[in-house]
Amino acid sequence: MRRFLRRALRGTLGLAIGAMTAVAECFYVLFGGLALTVPALRQPVLAGARVLSEVERRRLEKYFGEENATNYTDRRAMAYLVPRCVIGLLCAAIFVLILLGAGSGVIIAAQLFEGQSPGGGAPADWYDPVTTVLFGGLLVFLALQGLIGAATLDARLAKRFFGPSRSEQLRRRLSELTTSRAEVVEAVNGERRRIERDLHDGVQQRLVALGMLLGRARRATDPEHASDLLRQAHEESQRALVDLREVSWRVYPIALDSDGLHPALEALAERSGIPVHLRVDLPQRPPAAIETVVYFVASEAVTNTIKHAAATRIDIDVERDGGRVRVRITDDGTGGARESGGGLSGLAMRVAAADGRFTVDSPLGGPTVVTAVLPCG
Structure with missing residues (x-):
């Protein structure tokens, strides 16, 4: 709610600034349009139109988060100011009506408080407060709808004139694909290094210990001592098998192929040393590539929580949101996790890929919330 109110106040301030700049733009369009008929004044007028258009573009970016291209021509800037000043004046009229309505509301409320009917001159009837509240609420609703409509028109108009061209869209997409390819390569290399580290520090050490125990058992002359060494070797082989199974699960859980994402996450929750509360809301099974990314995001986040967060509870929520799949992992640990950290940075690259x-x-102090949103068209 706080974020919504902050956005609403920021947008209202942006509209108010746009209403004030529209007055200057209206005069500029009026007199600048006449000046365009003089060849010597044409270039300065177009340059001034670009300055005013830049003010509007930056206003939309700052207060509405609308990013638009900057490589538009001066003529396009002048053409933009013509409908822009009309929308701005419309916004100004809405603000004037809101102020007049607010003033009238204060006067009517004071009259009702004194026992007079709206407009004064007669005692208030029982229905006067009811009709006043109903009509006042209707006018507030219409005023808010007017502001929302003006903001929508303002944003669409800027996108129509300042939006990226076809070549700009292709250039941006090429840049995104280049970055994504580099992140895929880095993510694959990171996975290889992680698998090598798991095998070297875990399974390999277990197998070395197993070999040493078997060698000692072969050289032992005391049957009882040899039997004890064989028992230790058997236990070590079981631990090596558990470590190998853990590594294979981290490489790729076979449950993803055979059963899907939900059973794989259930197995992840069962193997966790911390209570994991799982909620999966997927009406349809996502593509295998998306399931794999979602699983590894959850798995790595749970692993990091167990190692570093000192948490007592982990919540995993997976849901479908339109054409996207969202996974959110929340823990009640100590906090302080950073996206640039070793494990999380690898997840960021995997998701970006x-x-x-x-x-x-x-x-600091928690909670930690790790969120990944993946396209699922």
Whole structure:
């Protein structure tokens, strides 16, 4: 709610600034249009139109988060100002009506408080407060709809005139694909290094210990001592098998192919040393590539929580949101996790390689929220 109110106040301020700049733009369009008929004044007038258009573009970017291209021509800037000043004046008229309505509302409320009917001159009837509240609420609703409509028109108009051209869109897409390819390569290399580290530090050490125990058992002359060494070797082989199974699960859980994402996450929750509360809301099974990314995001986030967060509870939520799949992992640990950290940075690259968004919200003291949103068209 706080974020919504902040956005609403920021947008209202942006509209108010746009209403004030529209007055100057209206005069500029009026007199600048006449000046365009003089060849010597044409270039300065178009340059001034670009300055005013830049003011509007930056206003939309700052207060509405609307990003538009800057490579538009001066003529396009002048053409933009013509409908822009009309929308701005419409916005100004809405603000004037809101101020007049607010003033009238204060006067009517004071009259009702004194026992007079709206407009004064007669005692108030029982229905006067009811009709006043109903009509006042209707006018507030219409005023808000007017502001929302004006903001929508303002944003669409800027996108129509300042929006990226076809070549700009292709250039941006090429840049995104180049970055994504580099992140895929880095993510694959990171996975190889992680698998090598797991095998070297875990399974390999277990097998070395197993070989030493078997060698000692072969050289032992005391049957009882040899039997004890064989028992230790058997236990070590079981631990090596568990480590190998853990590594294989981290490489790729076979449950993803055979059963799908939900059973794989259930197995992840069962193997966790911390209570994991799982909620999966997927009416349809996502593509295998998306399931793999979602699983590894959850798996790595749970692993990091167990190692570093000192948490007592982990919540995993997976849901379908239109054409996207969102996975959110929340823990009640100590917080302080950073997206640039070793494990999380690898997840960020993996998610980016799938054209997704990855965020980490982890203030000191917790809670930590790891979120990944992946396209699922």
